[in-house]
Each structure stands twice: as structure tokens, then as C-alpha cells.
Amino acid sequence: MDATSWARGLWRRVTDPVDWPRRRLLWECLLAAVLALLVGWGELAGGHGLLRSAGAAVGVAVLSLVRRGLPVTTLVAVSVLSAVTDAAELVLPLAAWSAGRRIDGVLKALGAFGTSLVLYVGLSLWTQQRSAPFLLVLGTLFFLVFAVVPGLASRYWTQRRTLLQTLQERNAHLLRERQMIAGQARMRERQRIAQDMHDSLGHQLALIAVQTGALEVDRELTGRQREAVAVLRQASVAAMHELREVVGILKDGTLGEDSGAEPPARVVAGIGGLVDSAVAAGMRVTLERSGEARPLAPAVDHAGYRIVQEGLTNAYKHAPGTPITVAVRFEPDSLVVEVANGPAGPDGPVRSEEAVSGGQGLTGLRERARLVGGIIFAGPVEGGFRLAGMLPYGSGEARATFVDTEDDLRQQPAWGTPGEGGPVIDRLDPREEFKDIMSTRKSNGCVIGCGIALLILVGLAALAFLALGKTIEETDKAMLxxxxxxxxxxxxxxxxxxxxxxxxxxxxxxxxxxxxxxxxxxxxxxxxxxxxxxxxxxxxxxxxxxxxxxxxxxxxxxxxx
Missing domain, CATH: 3.30.1450 (Beta-lactamase Inhibitory Protein; Chain:B, domain 1)
Known part of the structure; x- marks a missing residue:
């Protein structure tokens, strides 16, 4: 390698853009200037000449700037400079801290600090023309405190930060992997449920539609009976279309394959048709609309329709003949749909034998509203009953919740399309594993770090005690x-x-x-x-x-x- 290539490589190492952002460059230059001034002033105060003081200041400034790119060279050079000057010891902890975190390999770091220790102690004894064991112990103690301890602390801190980043990456990878697995499991389960629904309910609904269609053209039926059969046939056909749509959504999140190009009518825009059907069936229903219509997320649009449908069904079963009011209000921040009926007539509610109910309608509505971040209110009011839902407009994407609160109102994480995964609730959640790992690593790291620090402190205290005793002894022999x-x-x-x-x-x-x-x-x-x-x-x-x-x-x- 020629001198030019070596110089270019050295320059790239010193001026690495990763280590030298603009703010860091300003800080490093300011630090180098302050250290240079302190060292130069210290040399002048020690009675040394201007040329030596200026040289020491320039050397300290250069070493401070290149310590990040040349940690070993900087550590050795600062150790030598600290031994032959009076004020360069100020830079020794800084160079040791930088070298401790940037020297790769334990043996290389041990060699760098060992060489620096030998040079520092040897040159200190040579410049002072003394070779007493006392000065040897004192110089070693000084280097251990102001160089080895900062280097060990820096190395430990860097390794712990690297371990933390590695664990965070591992945690993120486990989360993504588990979400993918959970999404695939959900997709397979949805496909199985959709297949069972298609094979069982689809067959029964198709049979009902065929039988009612044949019965509708029977000449022996009266006009009133033929109208009732027509209503049954239309209901069965509508139920079959709904089933296909649900099956399609369960399979891959799209409408059923037989739904055609027309959008489904079971949305907020179809509430008017739902009210017209109820009126045709003999119910006393009025529809009130307010606010400017806004585009809704598919899940919100469908939930609003289902709330009105469930409210009309419950009113028909439990309070037949009472006036019913359906309200659709587009508020500034949410859609409000409401179904309210008056008190039941003199005949009272329909008995359970006459009106079959699974008892899961309101529970299903609450879950549906919670999935889009909304809330449901259902309860008696002024002698009647009121069912209302507040649904946020959203951004066009369905939402999911995995909390037990009912009054959430759009505080849930986003839910992706089926199969893409999403929030996963599992007792073996990697986030919990990550917390356990970090607590274990942190406790182990703290124990090891505290143990090493304690050993170092005990050793330094012993050396300091010996040095103090030796200093007192040497002073008593020399002072009069x-x-x-x-x-x-x-x-x-x-x-x-x-x-x-x-x-x-x-x-x-x-x-x-x-x-x-x-x-x-x-x-x-x-x-x-x-x-x-x-x-x-x-x-x-x-x-x-x-x-x-x-x-x-x-x-x-x-x-x-």
C-alpha cells in the first residue's frame, strides 16, 4: 500500500460521516479548543516556554479530534503526552472513554491499555529521574483511576446498549412472525367456518327459496296467502345473498362470488328501504335524517344498518303496534343511529313462545360497534325502549379492539385486512417475553457490573490506602x-x-x-x-x-x- 492510499484511508476513518454529523462536528471542535486552551495555560503556569505550551495545546486539539477514528493511536499518544507534560492528563479520561467503546476485541483493548500504562509510568519515572517503587505505585494508581476505569465503564455501557438493540430487533422479529402465524390461523379458521356455513345454511336457504317460489304460484292459495308466501320467498332470497356476502368476507375479506357488481343494500344508505319494508309489514315507523351525509368505512356503514335492523326487530317482537322512530344523524365527529319505541300496548310484550329470541342481538351489536371503535346504548326510556349507536367516521379502514371496556370510541389500534395479522393477544406474547428477558438481562448485567465495579473500587481503595501511607512515610523521612x-x-x-x-x-x-x-x-x-x-x-x-x-x-x- 503506497503512502497516498494509506493517507486516504486514514482521512476516511477520521472524517467518517456517520461519526461526524454537523452538530457533532461543532461540539467536537468546541471541545478540542477548550482542552487545548486548558493544557496550554497549564504548561505556561508550570514555568515552561511558549513553544512547548503551544505544541502541547496543538497536540491535544488534534488528538481530541481524531480520537473517534483512531482510538488506539489516540490513547497511546495521550498517555505519552500526559507523562511528559504537566496538564495533558485532562485529556486522558476522554481518550480512554472513546477507546474503551471503539476498540474491537478484548485482547486488542487489553494490549492498548497495557501499552499505554507502561508508557505512561515509564516516561513519568524517566522525566522525573526517579525510580522509587512509591512513584511506580502512584503512577499506576493514577492511570487505573483516570484511564482504565473510564475505559471499562465505556465498554460496558456500549455492550449493554448493543445487547438492548439486539433484543429489540429480536422482539420485533418475533412479533412480526407471530402476527403472520396468527393471521394465517385466522384465515384458515374463517375459511373453515365459511365452508360450513355455505354447505349447511346455504343448502337450507336455497331449499326454502325454491319451495316458497313453487308455493307462490299455487292456484289454491288466496291472494293474502300468496302475498305472505312472496314475503317469505323474498326474505329467503335476501338471506341467501347475505350468507354469500358473509361467506365471502370470511374467506378473503371481499363480497361473495355471486353478489354481482351491485353494492350490498345493507348499509346506512339502505336504511330507508329497511323502514319501507317495516311499514309494508304493518309497523308504525318514521325515519328522521339530519346532517350532511359523509363517506363511511365499510364496517361502520354495515354496523349502522345492523343497529337499525336489530332495533326494528326487537321493537316488533317486544312492543308490537307501538310507534317507532328511526333517526340517522351525521354529527361533526361521528355517525349516530337510533331506534326508539314507545311503551308496549295493552296486550303487553309477546311471550317467548310466540317470539323466538336468541338473546345475543345486543351483545353482537356491542361487539360490532366495539370493532369499529364505537359505543352502543340500549335501555328503557320514558316507558319505551331506545337503542342507539355512536360510530366514528374513521379513515376508511376497519378497527379492532382487544380491551374489555365498552366506551372506547376510537382508541384502538388499526386492524388490517384478513390474513395480514394484527394485534395478537397471547399469554406467550413476545412483548412479555422481551420484558422478562430484559429484566433478567438487566438484573444479571447489574449484578456483574456492580461486582466488577466493586472489585475495582476495592482494589483502588487498597492502592490508595497504601499510597497514602507510603506518602506519609516518605514525607516524615524528608521534612524538617x-x-x-x-x-x-x-x-x-x-x-x-x-x-x-x-x-x-x-x-x-x-x-x-x-x-x-x-x-x-x-x-x-x-x-x-x-x-x-x-x-x-x-x-x-x-x-x-x-x-x-x-x-x-x-x-x-x-x-x-
Whole structure:
């Protein structure tokens, strides 16, 4: 691969459009600028030159911008920069977070973080010219807290989000599959029911139509009898057409094959014919219409017709001879159909022996209205009885409901055509399975994550405790109070002086031997730091020089820290 191809590949990785939308680009540039300013200011405050501060700021800005496309390179480079500068540690958690979620493979991530740890600790010791175990532990602890912990947290969060997305996709796939299976099962059951209805009821209705047709032309019948037989024949023919339509809808959602091109009359527009038939049969029925007619969904249109048909049938059976009012009102938001009759006559309701009733008419109407998102009211009113239905206009598609409430009024999910599936109610619904899986995964993930976090925190606490104890120990060996320094007199025996002073064998005094004024020839000197603290960028040093078993010099001077 030549240099040009490598450069182009690197550029594509850094400027990947998926990772760089416009809003993200603005945010990344702002973040890089802020980090660069902080690091540059920190280097200047540490007493470094302008050139080094500017270089560190530019390096941090570049690494911040390329961390998404080059996570391993960025992590290693930031670790090196943090070891050789004073303020680049600000970028280390950010680079570790980005690398933890974007490095593919556990071994690769382990290698990247391990290499970064070795480089960070090694360069820190080299730049400070110290190799004490204390600094090794302190540097390792710092890297674990500000690099490894953010990387692990980022990796865990990313893996959990990926698992959640996978489970959601699986759940959606199971839902679609189950809906398809349920739709096919419904279609097969509808076809079986339609076939049974066609074979049984169709044959009986056809036989009734043929027999009544033959009886109608019998010369021995009177005119009144012939009219009654004609009504029976027309009813049987109409029932046979209805049966074919129902069979067709059950099979594939269309009208029966023998229905012809004419639309069915059992719709709201056919209510007038239904009222005329009732009047012809001797019923006292009036029809009232109001509002501007609007197009209706097929299921709504048919439900409105069935409500009026059921209301007239019930009024004829239970309150014969009473005046009946049929109202069809096109309201702004719904269609209202109503059948109301007055109180029953002196003869009272027809006995059950005279009027056969299955008792399922109103139940069927409520279910039919509920399927289109409407409601049904049925009950006594002013001595009579009133049956009314409120049906939403809808968008031309039938609706379905799978709740137990009656007053729903268009709050149900859409129902597709037969065979396409739809809402499925099942105790083994994949949505419930998904909830169980997510609760189990979440609990397991929380337990594992909390366990890992607890182990890390315990380890870090132990390291912090050891580092704190070691720091206190090293400080006690290197620090001296001014009052003790003033009380020591030149010429005192060496052993008496050393008994009053710390040992000086500390990591904090390791680099003081070559600093300050020249030591007396042939003398052995002990350098200690003042317990008063630093003076800006300088530390106060107390030096004691011994020769021939006596203190020959004590001196105070300042050194750069």
C-alpha cells in the first residue's frame, strides 16, 4: 500500500460521516479548543516556554479530534503526552472513554491499555529521574483511576446498549412472525367456518327459496296467502345473498362470488328501504335524517344498518303496534343511529313462545360497534325502549379492539385486512417475553457490573490506602521543622544531631544531592525539605554537613521544585 492510499484511508476513518454529523462536528471542535486552551495555560503556569505550551495545546486539539477514528493511536499518544507534560492528563479520561467503546476485541483493548500504562509510568519515572517503587505505585494508581476505569465503564455501557438493540430487533422479529402465524390461523379458521356455513345454511336457504317460489304460484292459495308466501320467498332470497356476502368476507375479506357488481343494500344508505319494508309489514315507523351525509368505512356503514335492523326487530317482537322512530344523524365527529319505541300496548310484550329470541342481538351489536371503535346504548326510556349507536367516521379502514371496556370510541389500534395479522393477544406474547428477558438481562448485567465495579473500587481503595501511607512515610523521612533546624548548633556531635533529624532517605530528597551550593570537601551531607511548604516554584532545603564525627556546617537555600 503506497503512502497516498494509506493517507486516504486514514482521512476516511477520521472524517467518517456517520461519526461526524454537523452538530457533532461543532461540539467536537468546541471541545478540542477548550482542552487545548486548558493544557496550554497549564504548561505556561508550570514555568515552561511558549513553544512547548503551544505544541502541547496543538497536540491535544488534534488528538481530541481524531480520537473517534483512531482510538488506539489516540490513547497511546495521550498517555505519552500526559507523562511528559504537566496538564495533558485532562485529556486522558476522554481518550480512554472513546477507546474503551471503539476498540474491537478484548485482547486488542487489553494490549492498548497495557501499552499505554507502561508508557505512561515509564516516561513519568524517566522525566522525573526517579525510580522509587512509591512513584511506580502512584503512577499506576493514577492511570487505573483516570484511564482504565473510564475505559471499562465505556465498554460496558456500549455492550449493554448493543445487547438492548439486539433484543429489540429480536422482539420485533418475533412479533412480526407471530402476527403472520396468527393471521394465517385466522384465515384458515374463517375459511373453515365459511365452508360450513355455505354447505349447511346455504343448502337450507336455497331449499326454502325454491319451495316458497313453487308455493307462490299455487292456484289454491288466496291472494293474502300468496302475498305472505312472496314475503317469505323474498326474505329467503335476501338471506341467501347475505350468507354469500358473509361467506365471502370470511374467506378473503371481499363480497361473495355471486353478489354481482351491485353494492350490498345493507348499509346506512339502505336504511330507508329497511323502514319501507317495516311499514309494508304493518309497523308504525318514521325515519328522521339530519346532517350532511359523509363517506363511511365499510364496517361502520354495515354496523349502522345492523343497529337499525336489530332495533326494528326487537321493537316488533317486544312492543308490537307501538310507534317507532328511526333517526340517522351525521354529527361533526361521528355517525349516530337510533331506534326508539314507545311503551308496549295493552296486550303487553309477546311471550317467548310466540317470539323466538336468541338473546345475543345486543351483545353482537356491542361487539360490532366495539370493532369499529364505537359505543352502543340500549335501555328503557320514558316507558319505551331506545337503542342507539355512536360510530366514528374513521379513515376508511376497519378497527379492532382487544380491551374489555365498552366506551372506547376510537382508541384502538388499526386492524388490517384478513390474513395480514394484527394485534395478537397471547399469554406467550413476545412483548412479555422481551420484558422478562430484559429484566433478567438487566438484573444479571447489574449484578456483574456492580461486582466488577466493586472489585475495582476495592482494589483502588487498597492502592490508595497504601499510597497514602507510603506518602506519609516518605514525607516524615524528608521534612524538617524550622524550630529543629534552629536548635541544631555547628560543632555538635554527629550522632546527637542525626538522632534529632529524619533519616532523609526519601524519594522527595533523592534529587537534592546535586542541587544548591557546593558541599565542603570530604564532608557527608544530609538534605531535608522544610515543612513550611513550597514558595511558588521553589522549595526550601536544610542541609547538614558532617566531618570527623561533628557537624561542620548547616545551611538553608532554595531550589526549583
Amino acid at each position: 521543622d524550622r524550630s529543629v533546624y534552629d536548635s541544631v548548633k555547628v560543632g555538635e556531635p554527629e550522632q546527637r544531631v542525626r538522632d534529632r533529624l529524619p533519616s532523609g532517605k526519601s524519594v522527595f530528597t533523592a534529587d537534592l544531592k546535586d542541587k544548591g551550593p557546593a558541599q565542603p570537601a570530604g564532608a557527608s551531607c544530609l538534605s531535608l525539605l522544610s515543612s513550611e511548604g513550597s514558595k511558588g516554584t521553589e522549595d526550601t532545603v536544610f542541609r547538614f554537613c558532617f566531618k570527623d564525627g561533628k557537624l561542620i556546617e548547616k545551611r538553608e537555600f532554595d531550589v526549583q521544585n
